[in-house]
Amino acid sequence: MFEQTFKNIDDVLWKEAGCATELDYTEQTSWMLFLKYLDDLEQERAMEAELRGKSYDFIIDEDYRWSKWAAPKKADGSFDHDNAETGEDLILFVNTKLFPYLQGFRERASGPDTIEYKIGEIFGEIRNKFQSGYSLREALELIDSLSFRSQKEKHELSHLYEAKIRNMGNAGRNGGEYYTPRPLIRAMIKVTKPKIGERIYDAAAGSAGFMCEAHDYLRYGPDGPDGNKPPKLSTKDLETLQTRTFYAKEKKSLPYVIGIMNMILHGIETPNIQHTNSLTENLSDIQEKDRFDVILANPPFGGKERKEIQQNFPIKTGETAFLFLQHFIKYLKAGGRAAIVIKNTFLSNSDNASRALRKELLENCNLHTILDCPGGTFLGAGVKTVVLFFEKGAPTQNIWYYHLDPGRSLGKTNPLNDDDLKEFVELQASFADSDESWTVNIEDIDQETWDLSVKNPNKAEEDPLRDPEVIINEIETLDRESEEILEGIRGML
Numbered sequence: 001m002f003e004q005t006f007k008n009i010d011d012v013l014w015k016e017a018g019c020a021t022e023l024d025y026t027e028q029t030s031w032m033l034f035l036k037y038l039d040d041l042e043q044e045r046a047m048e049a050e051l052r053g054k055s056y057d058f059i060i061d062e063d064y065r066w067s068k069w070a071a072p073k074k075a076d077g078s079f080d081h082d083n084a085e086t087g088e089d090l091i092l093f094v095n096t097k098l099f100p101y102l103q104g105f106r107e108r109a110s111g112p113d114t115i116e117y118k119i120g121e122i123f124g125e126i127r128n129k130f131q132s133g134y135s136l137r138e139a140l141e142l143i144d145s146l147s148f149r150s151q152k153e154k155h156e157l158s159h160l161y162e163a164k165i166r167n168m169g170n171a172g173r174n175g176g177e178y179y180t181p182r183p184l185i186r187a188m189i190k191v192t193k194p195k196i197g198e199r200i201y202d203a204a205a206g207s208a209g210f211m212c213e214a215h216d217y218l219r220y221g222p223d224g225p226d227g228n229k230p231p232k233l234s235t236k237d238l239e240t241l242q243t244r245t246f247y248a249k250e251k252k253s254l255p256y257v258i259g260i261m262n263m264i265l266h267g268i269e270t271p272n273i274q275h276t277n278s279l280t281e282n283l284s285d286i287q288e289k290d291r292f293d294v295i296l297a298n299p300p301f302g303g304k305e306r307k308e309i310q311q312n313f314p315i316k317t318g319e320t321a322f323l324f325l326q327h328f329i330k331y332l333k334a335g336g337r338a339a340i341v342i343k344n345t346f347l348s349n350s351d352n353a354s355r356a357l358r359k360e361l362l363e364n365c366n367l368h369t370i371l372d373c374p375g376g377t378f379l380g381a382g383v384k385t386v387v388l389f390f391e392k393g394a395p396t397q398n399i400w401y402y403h404l405d406p407g408r409s410l411g412k413t414n415p416l417n418d419d420d421l422k423e424f425v426e427l428q429a430s431f432a433d434s435d436e437s438w439t440v441n442i443e444d445i446d447q448e449t450w451d452l453s454v455k456n457p458n459k460a461e462e463d464p465l466r467d468p469e470v471i472i473n474e475i476e477t478l479d480r481e482s483e484e485i486l487e488g489i490r491g492m493l
Contacts, residue, residue: 208259299324376410
C-alpha cells in the first residue's frame with residue numbers, strides 16, 4: 001500500500017541538491033515521518049479524550065502542528081493548497097521557526113523519559129537539508145498520505161523503513177555501522193529467549209534493530225508479526241512491553257534519530273533510547289538496580305578510544321568492542337543472558353588485554369555458545385565475526401561451537417536469511433554435535449593464552465579462495481579503521 005509512496009519520496013530526495021547519500025535520504029525521511037506520526041498520535045488521543053468528555057492538552061502548539069503547516073486541510077478533508085506554504089517561505093519557516101521551536105523541548109521537558117524530551121533531542125541533532133521549498137512541499141504531501149492509525153499500517157511502514165535502513169547499510173562506509181542483518185538478530189533472540197517482565201539492553205543501539213526484533217518476538221511470538229500464533233498478552237503485559245522492557249543507548253546523532261523512529265514504527269510509542277556515549281560511564285559506579293536480564297548487541301569495532309575513556313574500565317584497551325564487552329558483562333544481572341557480536345580475532349589475539357578479557361569472560365560467565373559467522377555476513381564490512389552467547393554468574397565448563405556455512409558466498413545481492421540460521425538454532429537447543437558443530441571442554445583450553453579459536457575438528461583446515469566482494473569490503477574496512485586512528489591522533493595533537 002505504501003511502497004510506491006516511499007519510492008516517490010526517494011525520487012524527490014534524489015533530485016534535491018542538499019541530499020547526496022542514502023544516509024541523507026533516511027535522515028530527511030525520518031524527521032518528516034516522526035512529525036506525521038506525532039500528529040496522528042495527538043489527533044487520536046484528542047478524539048479519545050473527547051469521547052470520554054475530557055479535554056486533551058496537545059504537546060505541539062497549534063502553529064507548529066503537522067496539520068497546520070505541513071498538510072492543511074479544507075473542511076471537506078481535501079488538501080488546502082491555498083494555505084500551504086511552499087518555496088522560500090516554507091524553507092524559512094522550517095529553518096527559522098519550526099526546528100528552533102522543536103529543539104526547545106529538551107529544556108522544557110520534565111524528564112528524559114518523556115516524548116517531549118525525545119522531540120528536543122531529535123531536532124537538536126538533525127537539520128533540514130532541503131534547499132528547495134518546492135521539493136520539500138512535494139515530500140511533505142507524500143508523507144502526509146501515510147497513516148499510523150492502525151497496527152497493520154504501522155507494520156507495513158516498519159517493513160519499508162527497515163528496507164530503507166538496510167539500503168543505507170548496503171551503501172557501506174558509516175551506514176554499515178548501523179545495520180545488523182535481521183536474520184542474525186532473530187537467531188540471537190531465539191537462543192537467549194527473553195521473557196515479558198525482563199529488561200533488555202543494548203548500549204550501542206545503532207538503528208535499534210535488536211530492540212525492534214526483541215519487541216516483535218515478545219509481542220507476536222518467535223515467528224514475528226507475520227506468524228500465525230501470536231501469544232495472548234494481558235493489558236499489563238502490553239504496558240510492561242511499552243514502558244519497562246527496552247533500554248538502549250546510542251552515541252551518534254543519525255542512528256539515534258533512526259533508532260527512535262524504527263522503534264516507534266514497531267509499536268513502542270516512547271522509545272527509551274538515551275543519546276550518550278556508553279563508554280564514558282565508570283564501571284565501578286554501576287549498582288544492582290542498573291543491571292539487565294538480557295543484553296543483545298553488535299558494538300562497533302575497529303575504533304580506538306582515548307586514554308581517559310579507558311580509565312573507566314578494569315582492563316585497559318583502545319579497542320572499542322573490547323570496552324563494550326566489559327560494559328556488557330558488568331551490566332548483566334547474575335543469571336542474565338547475553339548475545340554479543342564481536343570480531344573473530346577476539347578469540348585468539350595474543351595481547352594482554354585480549355587474554356585478560358577472555359579469562360574474565362570464562363571465569364565469571366558461562367560462555368556456552370560461539371557462533372562462527374561467514375565472511376560477508378555484514379554487508380559493507382570485510383571483517384569476520386563471531387557471536388558470543390553467555391550467562392553471568394557461573395564459570396564456563398563447556399563451549400559449544402557452530403560454524404555457519406550457508407553454502408554460498410554472501411553479498412549485497414545474496415544476503416544472510418533466516419533459513420541459513422535454522423539449523424544453528426535447532427542444534428543449539430541441545431548443544432548437539434554435527435559436521436558443523438562441536439563441544440570443547442574448558443580444561444582443554446590453554447590456561448595461559450585462553451585461546452578460543454574456531455577449529456572444526458570434523459573438517460581438515462582449508463584456505464579457500466575468497467569472494468572478490470568480501471576482499472573489497474575488507475579493504476574498505478581497513479581504510480575506515482585507518483581514518484579513525486588518524487582522526488584520533490589528530491584529536492590528541
